Amino acid sequence: MADNRDKIIAIFIEESTEIIEQLESEIMLLDGSPWDKSIINEIFRGVHTLKGNANSFGFNNLGGFVHYFEDLLDFYRDPEHQPDKEMIDLFFDAFDIIKNVFALEKEGSKAFPEDYDTVLAHIKEVLDVGSGTSEDQERVDSVVEKHHYHHEKFDSHEITTFPDTLLETMRQACAEDGTQLYNITMEFDSDLYTRGYNHLLFFRLFKEIGTIIRSIWYMQDVPTIESFDTQESYIRRISLYLLSDSPLEEVEDVFEFIAEDEEVGISIVDLSLLDGQEREQTPHKSDETLPAVSNEMTDVDVTKKRDTAETTPKPKSADATAPRSIRVESSKLDELFDSIGELVIAQSFLDQNQNIRSLNDHNINQSLNMLNKITRSIQNQVMNLRMIPIRDSFLKMKRVVRDLSRKTGKEVRLELNGEETEIDKTMIDSLSEPLIHLIRNAIDHGLEQDSQERLDNGKPAAGRVDLSAMHKGSSFVIEIKDDGKGIDTDKIRQRAIEKGLADEHTEYTRDQILHFLLLPGFSTAETITDISGRGVGLDAVKKSIDALKGKIQIESRLGMGSTFTITLPLTLAIIDGMSVSVDGKVFIIPTLSVVESFRADLGAIKSVSGKGEFIDFRDEILPIIKLDRLLELDEDGMREDESTLICIEHERGRFMLQVQEIIGRQQVVIKPLNRKLLHVKEISGSAILGNGSIALILNIEAIREWLDEEA
């Protein structure tokens, strides 16, 4: 039971986090258009959902906080009120509190974030002040203290159609002390069912506190059977009449956990006002009679919970063109993906089975080709299930830029490109921190501190950061580009020497110098800010990118700006690899790292005593790593005239990998290593080839580290 609750809480936190991320994007829009009430209404609805969910799942104190936040948003829904920058900041602070509560919950703590009280006090302070006028104060009071009710006119038309016997029954009941006739109108959003509610649930709750006399269901929006979808609620409105001796508050409590754009009206009906009036004749049951009823009715007390931006309720009809989605647990997708991986391997067995191919049967070959096509198609479709646009990660950066801009006092413009470019979902979470750090780096260190300095150099006063994503071949590429000062490579080199990361007598290429920035403990900031530059920064970015089997490149021009380019495989589950053989064993080199391969002219390989072998490749002297020696495969070593050299790209410099033979290029499904091989750093995983043999996947980063240590 406890496990189930934990699971439900986890789902609630996940869904609420998604809602908050979406709402933070809306606040960014509001920042640019504070007059746009449609945006603040959207935020209000989202926060309303959060409040209901928080209360439903036992986050009662958070629910209380969100309640005040909701009040604040409601205040600014008023056309006469417009949030300023300070208010926008407060909205962001409120969301940070909610996120931090979830973070603490995930850690198993029921504590509140440090600034919970401060932010709450600020919200309450704003609500107490209002706009200063007595009318606004009254409105604020009514919002905060009177449970958000507003007075509206009761629509009496329905009750005039009631049979006489029914009205008489109701009159007699109301004559009893404390019994009242309530009219409750419910106009729920079409997503009522997907939120776990059902109209009949409220009926069950109402029957606990009174007697349901009659309900009118307005069903005009129901489509014909071909379009019917039980995920959608087509019931436009229900008007329910309840006889109850419960007070109004108890009737209201039935809707305590309702969220989103519901419109619920609760009225107390004074039947005495019906006397002596004309009535509409409607079909009725034989045991009901129709008394004369007044056409005019005034209300004793009419309340409506939370009016929405629209004054007339709109029918919520299904949008046939809107894309629909269902939520699937990641673990189920992972299982499906694994199964597809096994299917691909099994299909490869068949396809490459010499016994079958040697039959040379046309029908069999045709079937195998068809099976190959279908398998690849399924593989692509399943892979696509895991692919999602990087949009949400990019949109988060807007807030990062906004906060940094205010903190540093620098005016910054963020341009996003390629937000719809898709990447494996499992990689997106790991990209967030590196992206945030690179953006921070660009703003804090890249952009000029003084806008006058920019203007003097012919640049616009506002610094610009471009965040772009694109597919290049089988890779996913992200670029973070700023138009700031650029990187001073002399300074970098000097600092690297001071920190013992570089040798003052060695000539380094520009690329190599720039990549000193990615080394642990490197920082050239005169003052280490709390934004970036603690010396723990870009190396952490590199570690994250390495873990995603990607690479990072830096380009910069002094005075013009810098570009950090992250290249990643599209998915971690499959890699595009070059298969090579050494000593009869097959290894896979990720093609992301391969520059070129060739048979070396033996005369071109130079041996340096104590240092190993080198080759001049395009005017660059590159070290050669013999794979059989690196992995201690064969004491005799490869014959030089039988070997092939593969030029490997790496941020700390290219090198050559010497193998016996290149077999080919293929996509392989990555299988994790057995525990017994985990200590072999030079191997990152394994793959099963079509002929059933196992190939080990080389870890280029670890091989480069080995080379650095050997040097």
Added chain:
Amino acid sequence: MRLTDGVLEIDPGLDNEALSGLASQISEKLSEIESVTVDLSSIPVSSALFALLVSLKKSKSDIAIPALEEPFVLTEFGTMVFDHKGS
């Protein structure tokens, strides 16, 4: 789906998922359905059942659906009136 001699019987105990499956089957067999019965001595699990009845009526107006044609009393839930005509 229980369709016998043109009479479709719907179980009020169906949840939304089951009603979704039923809706698909009904869509295929629409021409064979002449009337619909629902045992309303027990309270339906989902209000989507009522929407399904209205949907059926809209799809084929000559289907007889007594639950829609006049107000009926659902135990403890009072008289229910379904207004499904017009827009």
